[in-house]
Amino acid sequence: MSSIIEDVEIRKILDSRGNPTVEVDVLTENGFGRAAAPSGASTGIREVTAFPEDGIDNIMNDFGSRVALELIGIDSQDTNLIDTILKEIDGTDNLSSLGGNIIVAISLATAKAASSSYNMPLYSFLGGNMKNEIPYPLGNMINGGAHAGKNAPDIQEFLVVPVGAKNITEAVFANSRVHKRIGELIKAKDKSFTGGKGDEGGWAPNLTNEDALYIQAKACEEVGDELGIEIRPSMDVAASSLWDDKQEKYVYEREGMLRNSGEQVDFVEDIINTYNMFFMEDPFHENDFNGFTELTRRSGNKCLICGDDIFVTNAELLQKGIDVGAANAIIIKPNQIGTLSDTYKTIKLAKDNGYVPVVSHRSGETTDETIAHLAVAFSCPLIKTGAIGGERIAKLNELIRIEKQMINVTMAKI
């Protein structure tokens, strides 16, 4: 069987916001891999650059000579070599020449071509055939902040985790049930609600953070009782989007509130305690390591305190957090760092230091399902990938398929 790369093709496709992104096909003698890159709206400043400054089209024009020719003839199994070559072709520290999104699509498509060359699903090709754990889905229920319109809550994502679900089917249907129930509760509170949704398929209502939190908790309880499983509320504050450097305050525009870092710690701690939060992402902005450290000290024993913008899937930044006890979980988005091998390096560092890796979609997505395989392959106990919407269910339905293929399968330990 040959996994040697015979051809690499790139095309411009649509993402879920109607923006251009790239899809890459990698062909070997015996296999084929395809991957597409997502895009963020609330991106961290230290993420690699998604696309070159002049857009995608110029790269597409000289892709054959500049990229494909360099990869043809190389074994698609050699992820480290492929990623090194891609970074060399790019030649910049932040991958701004080729663009991290183009590099990540090639890196992932190559791994998929390798797995297909050996007739194996990606999760077992990367993770080995002893894998038998499925991650719990963090489902997105209400969208605010950078993912929704003007009158939506300031907080970006109101999420839930069906921690009592016994299998992935039960888990994803519990999340979709909570999503429906939240829609009903919003309509009951606001008769003029149009049913509008945000970028990740969560409702985008005219609600304060507090009302959204209350409705979310009520729906978790009601659906949890109905289904006989525990469902816990969670959130992504995406606080880099709230932070104003000049005022040195978190600005809650919808609420007309300003909070300094200390007040933000108290505010978030109170939410964790009041609502028995399971997971709290980016409660502080990307440079506020002190805020993360203080909240982790106070609440890290009862809630996952997760860093996204602060770490951007970068092992060096994660090490900085480990050194000061900032957070106990990390969001993993391959396109924040640009390659599969660097993504793995960060996951390994997280696990070696007791940080929970949480594989995540972006707000701008395609129907690419690769992250479902990565979460299983690298034993990440949680995956954040929405609850409804075509580009979100692509990953959730793939997890259902993966679970059916596995032997002696269980949900991850959380």
Ligand SMILES: O=C(O)[C@@H](CO)OP(=O)(O)O
């Ligand atoms: O902040 C986040 O965690 C993500 C995904 O939910 O949003 P974006 O892709 O816009 O960065």
Ligand SMILES: [Mg+2]
């Ligand atoms: Mg986030």
